[in-house]
Amino acid sequence: MVRRGPGAARRAAAFLISALTLVATAGCSFLPGGGGSQAQQVERNTLRIGVLPAVDVAPLRLALNNKLFENxxxxxxxxxxxxxxxxxRQLDAGTLDVAFASNVTLFxxxxxxxxxxxxxxxxxxGTNTMALVTLPNSDYTDPSxxxxxxxxVDSDPGVGTLTTRSVLSTVGIDTTKIRFTQMPFGDMTDALKNGSVDAAWMVEPYITKAQKQLxxxxxxxxxxGATLNFPMSSYATSRKFADANPRTLQLFRSVLGQAQQMAANHLLVQDVLHQYVDVDIPTAALVSVGVYPTSLNPVRLQRVADMMETAGMLTTRLDVQQLMPPGTTT
Structure with a gap:
């Protein structure tokens, strides 16, 4: 009998779940042959989507690998x-139709x-998907x-500064005294090693890579606390493009929602990461994965905008509902 390692078994299980998901969604009325005419009614059949090498966009890769958009x-x-x-910038220039960004940047x-x-x-x-990281020999062992x-941090101001201030304020730190240094995630381990920073705000897979390598x-x-289940990122278009292509974007949201449901199985996410992120398969299998929402929720996103206003990142309250497609409710 041939013995298969745990990685092979895990990928086989992920493939089976993926296949079952496709069968379950094959009858969706948005898909050709599924009983609807949505595909024939869209304004255009091509979308250029800007992405970064982030865990956040894994469902897009799953959708492409499983031909959900093509179908x-x-x-x-x-x-x-x-x-x-x-x-x-490319949204306004018309060279991208949809862009990916953190909610902080979008707002x-x-x-x-x-x-x-x-x-x-x-x-x-999710748990340990973003964190303050130190080296094993650091004497900085208590946040307070x-x-x-x-x-x-990777950007200042950004998600890292917003969430770090929130968490450190709960342990009594005067957040005005935190000294942030902006740098790419890839440079943070060197900054920790040379002592130029005390801790680094990282997201996955950089957290796992730093744990494994150092x-x-x-x-x-x-x-x-206040940042539990924090809404990290979204996809957006220009208002002009959205007004001109509402049915195309409705179909995009529908198919992406199916892919986001698939990503609830974190094995599928971990298996696809190495295809577009600088991480090997064994490391990808250790990456902590958060939550992939299947629909827009203005109440959930308003929480980010309100935190930004409280932190002084926005000068007035931003009504997130005004950024939603028509008909979007809680």
């Missing part, structure tokens, strides 16, 4: 964004006057131990 009559071209700001741009419409939520944080910690430890999960 619905949509051709999806994934375009690498050099940054979130680049993706949002900052919307408050600054960019005419955006949200199309789908991408990701919510340093009154003015030096923290590496024995790094989590000082504190930053998805806790």
């Amino acid at each position: 619905a009559g949509l051709q999806i071209d994934l375009v690498s964004e050099s940054s979130e700001a680049d993706g949002l 900052k741009n919307a408050a600054a006057g960019q005419a955006l419409q949200l199309q789908a939520e991408a990701y919510q944080a 131990a340093r009154p003015a910690p030096r923290i590496a 024995g790094a430890k989590i000082l504190t999960d930053t998805a806790r």
Whole structure:
């Protein structure tokens, strides 16, 4: 008898679940041959979607691998964004139809006057999917131990600064004294090693890579308390594009929702990560995975905008409902 390793068994199980999901959704009225005419009514059948190499976008890869968009009559071209700001600039330039970005970035741009419409939520944080990380020999072992910690973040202001302030404030730290240093995630381990920062705010898979390669430890999960299940990111279009292509975007949201449901099986997410993120298969199998919402929820997203206003990242309250497609409710 041939013995198969746990990785093979896990991938086989993931393939079986994927196949069952496709069978279950084959009759959806949005899909050609499923009893509906949505595919023939869309304004266009091609969408250019900007993405970053993030765990957040795994359902898009699952959808493409399983031909969910193709079966619905949509051709999806994934375009690498050099940054979130680049993706949002390309929306206005018309070189992207849909862009991926953190909700913090999207709401900052919307408050600054960019005419955006949200199309789908991408990701919510789960346990240890974003965290303050230190090296194993660090004497920074308690979040309350340093009154003015030096923290590496990928953007300032951004999700890292917002959630770090929230979590450290609960242990008595004066958040105005936190010293943030902006750098790419890939540079953070070097900054920890050379002592230029006390801790680094990381997301997956960088947390797992640092743990595996350096024995790094989590000082504190930053998805806790007020930031528990924090809505991390979304997909958006320009308002002009949304107004011109409502049926196309409705179909996009429907198919993406199916893929987000598939991603509830974290084995599928872990199996697809190595295809587009700089992580090997064994490391990907250890990555902590959050939640992939299957629909837009303005109440959930308003929570982010309100936290941003409280933190001074927005000067006035942003009404997230105004960024929703017509008819979107809680």
